[in-house]
Amino acid sequence: MNQIFFGSLPYILITLAVAGTIYRFTMSKYTWSSQSSQFLENKTLFFGSFPWHYGIITVLFFHILGFFIPGAILGWNAAPTRLYILELSGLAFGFLALFGLLALIYRRLTNARVKALTTGWDVLVLIVLLIQVVTGLGNAIFYRWGSNWYAASAVPWMWSVITLSPNVDFVANLPLNTKIHIFNALLFFGLIPFSRLAHFVVWNPYTYLWRPYQVVRWYRRAPRTENIVQYK
């Protein structure tokens, strides 16, 4: 089972992600945005989108840092105070992301106009993201100290997959919650080319986070005036 989920399926999902993304980029470049619905509803979007993006981008930044320099993370964690700082910051940004994601889900479920524009892919993406964040927080809360065993066993597994010599022993004994977290991340990558997640791999949408407000208005034709009788 471990061999299938962590030794074989990663290649299928990564190939799907890379090939699908290249295909989508070359065939339909203009569908990269995350189809703004800001003009339909703005208040909850603001309360959801900002905490979600700031939270998840920071969490992912630390995941990526650990991926490239696991030794430095272990070195940093050697002093307990520094370990607590790292773990508590990860937890805080994880909760920020969860809060934002729940607000975005609430908005999709309750606003009739946004709901009308929501596709099956959007729902699937939200479910996958919710599982990812909840199991991530589960790792951080129940299986201490995540940043240490991330660097010592999850990262070597990822490198073994990338270097085409998958070694599932690194992850075989991790708790089920963590296995779901890892496999769900692969599903997330596989979903990128098919969903609004495509905006995730291009830089432009990140400017939403610091650019000033933009109000998108419906474009309406000017009222017809030729039949209006004018009285003097």
Ligand code: HEM
């Ligand atoms: C789509 C990709 C991913 C997302 C969105 C994501 C999200 C999260 C979130 C929100 C947290 C909780 C916040 C925190 O404590 O840092 C977390 C924690 C964690 N994630 Fe992920 N994750 C992803 C991929 C992965 C992968 C591929 C692995 C391992 C191979 C992984 C391993 C961990 C571990 C070990 C923790 C606990 C960290 C700690 O306690 O300090 N994550 N993740």
